[in-house]
Amino acid sequence: MNTLTTTDFHFPNQKSVYRGKVREVYNINDELLVMIATDRLSAFDVVMPRGIPYKGQILNQIATKFMNLTEDIVPNWLIATPDPNVAVGLLCDPFKVEMVIRGYLSGHAAREYASGKRTICGVTMPDGLKENDRFPTPIITPTTKADNGSHDEDISREAILEKGIVSEADYIVLERYTRALYQRGTEIAASRGLILVDTKYEFGKTKDGKIVLIDEIHTPDSSRYFYAEGYQERQDRGEEQKQLSKEFVRRWLIENGFQGKEGQQIPNMTDEYIETVSERYIELYENILGDTFEKADISNITERIERNVLQFLNT
DSSP: OOOOOOOOOTTTTTEEEEOOEEEEEEEEEETTTEEEEOOEETTTTTEEOOOTTTTHHHHHHHHHHHHHHHHTTBOOOOOEEETTTTEEEEEEEESSSEEEEEEEEEEHHHHHHHTTEETTTTOOOOTTTTTOOOOEEEEOEEOOOTTTTTTTOBBOOOHHHHHHHHHHHHHHHHHHHHHHHHHHHHHHHTTTTEEEEEEEEEEOTTTTEEEEEESSSSOOOTEEESSTTHHHHHHHHHOOOEEEEEEHHHHHHHHHOOOOTTTTOOOOOOOHHHHHHHHHHHHHHHHHHOOOOOOOOOHEEEEEEEEEEEEHTTT
């Protein structure tokens, strides 16, 4: 099946293009950003060699839905979604940190904990926890926002302020918004029979100095979900949690000897495996949103995107 792994558009009044691990962002006249969610798959901060059918559409549509469901508590950058893979929003100056919030000891935090560490990003984690146990209260564990291809790095609140990466006044707002979004996300997840385990948010400032939510929100690439039913029973029995996230890809890579470390080779992703990943992303979409996923026409994705974006920009 066709996938969108790179773009090379030339829109009217286009100033520049930023290519992230998964998204490509076009600056239009230093006023708007056209953000295109590609089908690229990133894990351990490494972009895999093959795209996943419909992944970009899934991420873009989940993020759009959650932007709309949270705009009453946190302002965001979004203006329109003229194409299934495209979001258009305000040009913002992004903060150089990602705000990670964790309600449970999972993923990176669990790996750090298993190695004997009891502090992450300057936050103390209680003794006596098992992987996937709930924290007494959610913890914020920021990372530095990496440039293309480099790894995000854990950083403490104190270091962020000390290095002047974010001012204290702005950071207080970022923390408040992060907790409010996670609380809303937790409530929405619960209504779908899910647990929002952890997630990350990115923020920026508009030209008039307003702090807004940017990029994605509550997608399977930026978040980890568990099924609520049977969660406690699985914890009590010491079993793995049934989850909805990109963790299944990370686990597969680890099992095949890849964790993004120097000298490691990315394992071969067969057509069958690619199709399985696509099906899992569709499952994620339908469970997270409670809607049936409608596949867009992918016979010529770049032509479709160009047509829809040009139509939007010319209106």
